[in-house]
Every structure is written in C-alpha cells, then in structure tokens.
Amino acid sequence: MKEKIRLxxxxxxxxxxRKPDExxxxxxxxxxxxxxxxxxxxxxxxxxxxxxxxGPREVHPRHLALPDRALLRCRYHxxxxxxxxxxxxxxxxxxxxxxxxxxxxxxxxxxxxRFPRTAIDLFIEVLQADGGTRVAGITAASLALADxxxxxxxxxxxCAAGKADGYILLDLNDLEDKEGEADVPVAYMPSLNRVGLxxxxxxxxxxxxxxxxxxxxxxxxxxxxLQKEALKAKYLAIKEAVEEAEQK
Amino acid sequence: xxxxYENREIVTPGDLLAEGEFxxxxxxxxxxxxxxxxxxxxxxxxxxTVHVVALNTFYVPSVGDTVIGKIIEINLHGWTVDIDSPYLxxxxxxxxxxxxxxxxxxxxxxFLNIGxxxxxxxxxxxxxxxxxxxxxxxGLGKITRGQIVKVSPAKIPRIIGRKGSMINMLKxxxxxxxxxxxxxxxxxxxxxxxxxxxxxxAIKKIELEAHTSGLTDRIVEMIHxxxxxxx
Numbered sequence: 001m002k003e004k005i006r007l008x009x010x011x012x013x014x015x016x017x018r019k020p021d022e023x024x025x026x027x028x029x030x031x032x033x034x035x036x037x038x039x040x041x042x043x044x045x046x047x048x049x050x051x052x053x054x055g056p057r058e059v060h061p062r063h064l065a066l067p068d069r070a071l072l073r074c075r076y077h078x079x080x081x082x083x084x085x086x087x088x089x090x091x092x093x094x095x096x097x098x099x100x101x102x103x104x105x106x107x108x109x110x111x112x113x114r115f116p117r118t119a120i121d122l123f124i125e126v127l128q129a130d131g132g133t134r135v136a137g138i139t140a141a142s143l144a145l146a147d148x149x150x151x152x153x154x155x156x157x158x159c160a161a162g163k164a165d166g167y168i169l170l171d172l173n174d175l176e177d178k179e180g181e182a183d184v185p186v187a188y189m190p191s192l193n194r195v196g197l198x199x200x201x202x203x204x205x206x207x208x209x210x211x212x213x214x215x216x217x218x219x220x221x222x223x224x225x226l227q228k229e230a231l232k233a234k235y236l237a238i239k240e241a242v243e244e245a246e247q248k
Numbered sequence: 249x250x251x252x253y254e255n256r257e258i259v260t261p262g263d264l265l266a267e268g269e270f271x272x273x274x275x276x277x278x279x280x281x282x283x284x285x286x287x288x289x290x291x292x293x294x295x296x297t298v299h300v301v302a303l304n305t306f307y308v309p310s311v312g313d314t315v316i317g318k319i320i321e322i323n324l325h326g327w328t329v330d331i332d333s334p335y336l337x338x339x340x341x342x343x344x345x346x347x348x349x350x351x352x353x354x355x356x357x358x359f360l361n362i363g364x365x366x367x368x369x370x371x372x373x374x375x376x377x378x379x380x381x382x383x384x385x386x387g388l389g390k391i392t393r394g395q396i397v398k399v400s401p402a403k404i405p406r407i408i409g410r411k412g413s414m415i416n417m418l419k420x421x422x423x424x425x426x427x428x429x430x431x432x433x434x435x436x437x438x439x440x441x442x443x444x445x446x447x448x449x450a451i452k453k454i455e456l457e458a459h460t461s462g463l464t465d466r467i468v469e470m471i472h473x474x475x476x477x478x479x
Contacts, residue, residue: 058335058336111286116375117335146260146261146288149288151275152286153261153286155260189262190262191264228263231260232260232288235258235303235459238460239460242457242460246462
C-alpha cells in the first residue's frame with residue numbers, strides 16, 4: 001500500500017507553511033485588458049487566472065436571446081500549459097460543468113432583468129492551476145463584471161475549505177485537494193449574506209462540514225475585502241497622483 | 249436613519265450606503281430599508297436620496313439623447329446603427345430627410361452607406377424594442393469631417409460640466425466645435441488639425457481625472473501649455 005503523505009505536521013503547519021485557517025497570498029488587479037469591457041487578474045498562491053467580460057451586447061445567434069433578461073454566458077477554460085501534463089485545449093467535461101456552476105453562482109449577483117435581449121459574455125482563462133481554480137475564477141470574474149460597470153447586487157467572493165490529514169483547512173492547494181479527504185468550495189455575497197455556490201467532494205461528518213463551511217465563509221469575507229481594494233485601486237492612484245501634483 | 253460613508257467617497261457594488269427613510273437614486277438599490285450600491289462609483293447623499301456617480305458604465309439609451317453612431321446594416325426598413333450600447337438602433341427613411349422616400353426609385357445607400365457616421369437623436373426606446381433615431385433636426389445628420397473620440401459614457405457629465413462650464417471652456421480654448429454624444433462618442437472639428445489634437449488631448453485628460461476636483465483649471469493650464477509648445 002502507498003504510504004500516506006503527511007499534509008499537516010505535528011505543530012499544525014501545512015506543506016506550504018500555512019496555518020490551517022490561513023489563505024494563500026492573493027494578488028488581485030482590475031482592468032488589466034484594454035480590449036474587453038471589463039477584466040481582472042488573480043494570483044492566489046500558484047494559481048494565475050485571467051477573467052474578461054464583454055457586454056451587455058446583442059446576442060448572437062439571435063434565437064438565444066431571452067425576452068425578459070440578459071443572457072449570461074460563461075466559459076471556464078484551462079490553458080494547455082496550466083498543468084504539469086499538457087491539457088488538451090478542447091473543453092473537457094469538467095470545464096463545461098465548471099462553466100455552468102460558475103455562471104449559476106454569479107447570476108444572482110447581477111441585475112440581469114435590466115437588460116433584456118442582451119448577452120453578457122464572461123471568459124475565465126486559467127493560466128496556471130494549483131487547486132481551487134473554480135473559486136479563484138469566480139473571485140476574478142466578479143471583479144471583472146464590476147470593472148465592466150455592470151450593475152450588481154453585490155460582488156461575489158469565493159473560497160474553498162476542506163479536510164486533509166484530519167484537519168479542517170482553509171483554501172486547499174493542489175496537493176491538499178488531491179491527497180486530502182474532502183473539499184468544500186463556497187461562493188458567497190458578503191453584503192447580502194447569501195451563498196451562490198456550495199459543493200462538496202469527499203466525506204465529512206455533519207459537524208466537520210459545518211466547521212469547513214464556516215471557515216470558507218470566513219475566507220470569502222477576507223477575499224471580499226481584497227476585491228474592494230483592487231476595484232478602487234486604479235481610481236485612488238489617479239486621485240493621489242493629481243493631489244500630489246497640486247501641492248507642488 | 250444613518251449613513252455609512254462621506255460624500256464623494258468611493259464605494260463598490262454591494263456596499264451598504266444608508267439605512268432608514270432614504271430613497272434609492274442612480275446606481276443604487278433598496279432592500280427593506282437598506283440602500284446598497286450596485287456600481288463602483290462616488291457616493292452622493294442629496295437630502296433623502298442616495299446616488300452613486302458611476303466611474304465606469306456603458307450607454308443605456310434614453311429618449312431625447314443626442315448620440316453618435318455608425319451605420320452597420322441597410323435593410324428594407326431603414327438603417328441599423330451601432331450606437332455603442334447594448335442595443336442596436338434603427339433609423340427609418342421617414343426620419344431622415346424631408347424628401348419622400350420611394351423604395352422603387354431610391355436606394356437607401358444613396359443617402360447613407362455602411363460605415364457612415366451620423367449624429368442622431370433618440371426618439372423612442374422602451375427596452376422591448378430597439379431604440380429609434382431621427383436625423384431630421386438641425387445639426388443632426390452625416391458627419392463628414394473632424395475627429396471622433398471615444399470615452400466612457402460615465403465621464404460625459406464631467407466633460408459637459410456644471411451648466412456646460414467645461415464644454416464651453418473647451419470650445420473657447422481649443423477653438424474647435426465639439427459635439428458630445430451621450431453614448432460616449434465625441435465629435436470634434438476645428439479649423440486646423442493642431443486645434444483638434446489639443447482638444448482630443450484635453451478630453452482624454454478629463455476622462456482620466458474625472459473623479460478629482462479642480463479639473464477645469466488644470467485643463468485650461470494644459471491647453472495653454474500645449475499651445476506654447478507648438479508656437
């Protein structure tokens with residue numbers, strides 16, 4: 001039998017040096033692409049993900065248009081070079097499914113009914129994957145939507161929690177995700193206190209699940225603060241530069 | 249009755265702006281008695297109404313707006329015009345010239361062809377059908393000279409300024425004629441390319457620094473500097 005890998009050592013420190021309730025270092029930036037209407041880039045640990053938004057715009061093909069609200073189309077895609085073994089660039093079953101759950105986690109946050117007969121196209125491109133790309137993708141996508149000026153009820157922050165080596169951990173990396181016992185990705189709208197995505201892969205007792213879920217919500221709140229900061233950053237920088245020039 | 253931000257502070261979608269007897273103004277929405285922002289922008293408390301002045305938006309058509317658009321299609325009913333909004337606009341032959349249009353005799357492309365830019369006014373729009381345009385009023389019609397600058401529609405109020413202060417200053421200082429389309433496209437034509445170049449630069453600067461104060465003076469200064477650089 002294969003020997004089990006230790007994912008958390010005796011003092012409760014994980015393989016990448018984090019505490020059980022610690023997020024990976026996150027870098028978030030809004031408005032990184034000039035050809036899209038809105039865009040965002042996220043680095044969460046070794047994850048590197050770009051999100052781009054077009055629209056609302058005319059729907060092509062026409063028959064897909066909805067008479068009472070906008071159509072949100074989402075494509076989650078992993079670049080061939082995003083993982084160790086080359087991944088075929090054709091959409092896999094997993095990517096199609098993730099596109100659907102990401103779309104459904106973002107739909108309740110957008111005022112789709114204000115723009116009937118239009119489409120909002122969302123592209124999430126994973127450049128480098130290291131576990132938890134769906135949640136990082138949602139975080140970036142919601143930032144891109146806000147950057148595009150699309151009216152939203154709230155921004156969606158997403159984070160995963162799970163269980164590895166018997167410990168409940170926040171923000172699993174690739175190793176903990178693959179070797180661990182369970183993974184619980186959550187997408188959450190903090191200002192409205194609403195959950196948009198909740199999945200569970202693996203086995204947890206009800207008590208463990210509750211603990212993992214609450215931990216993930218806690219992570220979402222921390223990520224939400226970073227999203228807000230990233231969205232404001234561009235404008236605050238200009239404002240400061242101007243004020244500095246004034247004083248001279 | 250409480251407010252959670254200062255006037256003109258930057259807020260993001262979802263932020264709780266006020267609670268109590270308030271009205272939801274532009275770019276905000278209300279749940280129970282709570283007012284939340286739905287866009288990134290600067291919050292404004294005006295009496296009982298809470299607004300958010302958006303920092304980035306797209307153009308949503310509104311009746312009476314002057315817009316600048318591009319002809320992208322000609323069909324039996326008229327022209328389809330891209331006005332840089334979620335919806336394409338339609339221009340009917342009856343709304344073009346005083347001459348009557350006879351489908352057997354006249355070809356629509358004789359008047360306006362694909363690729364032509366027009367200045368038009370929105371005469372009908374209700375979200376269930378695409379907006380209708382007219383070019384029958386004075387000042388409207390095909391654009392034949394000058395330059396077009398594209399800015400975010402969110403910055404249009406800033407480019408016009410309070411009671412037109414900014415736009416009047418721009419026209420005076422750059423000696424250009426400037427027509428602002430509410431959809432974020434601006435038509436500039438001056439006596440020489442140099443004037444137009446300066447006007448484009450000034451508009452780009454306004455767009456970038458729209459959310460800062462004392463902008464009019466800085467723009468005047470910039471225009472003077474640009475002129476001196478040439479002479």
